[in-house]
Amino acid sequence: xxxxxxxxxxxxxxLAGNPNCGKTTLFNxxxxxxxxxxxxxxxxxxxxxxxxxxxxxxxxLVDLPGTYSLTAYSLEELVARDxxxxxxxxxxxxxxxxxxxxxxxxxxxxxLELGVPVxxxxxxxxxxxxxxxxxxxxxxxxxLGVPVxxxVARRGEGKESLLQAALExxxxxxxxxxxxxxxGPDVDPVLSEMxxxxxxxxxxxxxxxxxxxxxxxxxxxxxxxxxGRETNPSISEALEAIAAKLAQHIxxxxxxxxxxxxxxxRYGFIAALLKDGVVEQRIx
Ligand code: GDP
Ligand code: MG
Numbered sequence: 001x002x003x004x005x006x007x008x009x010x011x012x013x014x015l016a017g018n019p020n021c022g023k024t025t026l027f028n029x030x031x032x033x034x035x036x037x038x039x040x041x042x043x044x045x046x047x048x049x050x051x052x053x054x055x056x057x058x059x060x061l062v063d064l065p066g067t068y069s070l071t072a073y074s075l076e077e078l079v080a081r082d083x084x085x086x087x088x089x090x091x092x093x094x095x096x097x098x099x100x101x102x103x104x105x106x107x108x109x110x111x112l113e114l115g116v117p118v119x120x121x122x123x124x125x126x127x128x129x130x131x132x133x134x135x136x137x138x139x140x141x142x143x144l145g146v147p148v149x150x151x152v153a154r155r156g157e158g159k160e161s162l163l164q165a166a167l168e169x170x171x172x173x174x175x176x177x178x179x180x181x182x183x184g185p186d187v188d189p190v191l192s193e194m195x196x197x198x199x200x201x202x203x204x205x206x207x208x209x210x211x212x213x214x215x216x217x218x219x220x221x222x223x224x225x226x227x228g229r230e231t232n233p234s235i236s237e238a239l240e241a242i243a244a245k246l247a248q249h250i251x252x253x254x255x256x257x258x259x260x261x262x263x264x265x266r267y268g269f270i271a272a273l274l275k276d277g278v279v280e281q282r283i284x
């Protein structure tokens with residue numbers, strides 16, 4: 001260990017957000033000239049990282065690809081999710097577009113379900129305010145259970161408070177704590193059954209929360225299923241069989257499929273979270 005690294009403890013943070021939420025603008029405002037661009041190993045997705053220091057701490061900041069979710073359907077989403085799971089950043093700074101809040105919170109929910117410590121940058125509040133929309137950040141923070149800091153990335157506003165909040169979260173030793181949301185009477189019991197099998201067998205639980213793995217089997221996530229088969233084929237088969245049975249049941253009774261039910265419940269959760277007291281529409 002060099003003298004410098006002993007004097008300046010290093011932290012790893014990541015920036016996540018939907019495309020066009022202001023992620024690059026914020027990244028540039030934070031890291032200035034201290035950044036470099038490369039690729040993730042073996043693929044053409046751009047990897048941007050930069051550095052900044054705060055309160056005598058050196059922070060390495062990785063700008064994850066812009067994504068709407070953390071599924072395995074696109075390379076960007078896989079890259080973002082794999083980075084979080086494998087590199088274990090101490091904090092994910094999740095930038096959300098305040099002028100398009102409910103839609104942006106879908107990714108936030110994904111991050112919270114994965115369990116990584118999150119600090120939300122409520123960006124573009126100038127745009128929201130221009131439309132007569134006021135968002136009560138403190139109330140949103142209370143309901144999400146994570147810090148929420150209003151920012152206007154284009155003007156650098158809120159940047160200091162955001163970085164302080166992120167550092168405080170890291171220094172408080174925040175641990176991975178996956179959010180559990182209800183997926184309704186059809187899915188919840190099946191999730192519990194799968195979760196039990198996953199926990200009892202330590203099936204991929206060194207990397208992912210048990211309920212999250214169960215959800216991925218229900219969502220037909222190819223990456224997780226492949227990893228599962230590699231790790232323990234018979235447990236993976238058992239989980240796939242349970243998922244297939246639920247899919248059949250949902251097809252028959254609701255003419256739908258598990259993924260759609262799961263997405264509906266996430267949108268429902270966000271709608272309930274935002275109800276009464278977070279978003280205020282002022283008459284202009
Ligand atoms: P990214 O796709 O998330 O990296 O988004 P960018 O950083 O490229 O920003 C998209 C657009 O939004 C750019 O034109 C930015 O100048 C603009 N922008 C970023 N932050 C803000 C903000 O807080 N307020 C306003 N009005 N515009 C912003
Ligand atoms: Mg960008």
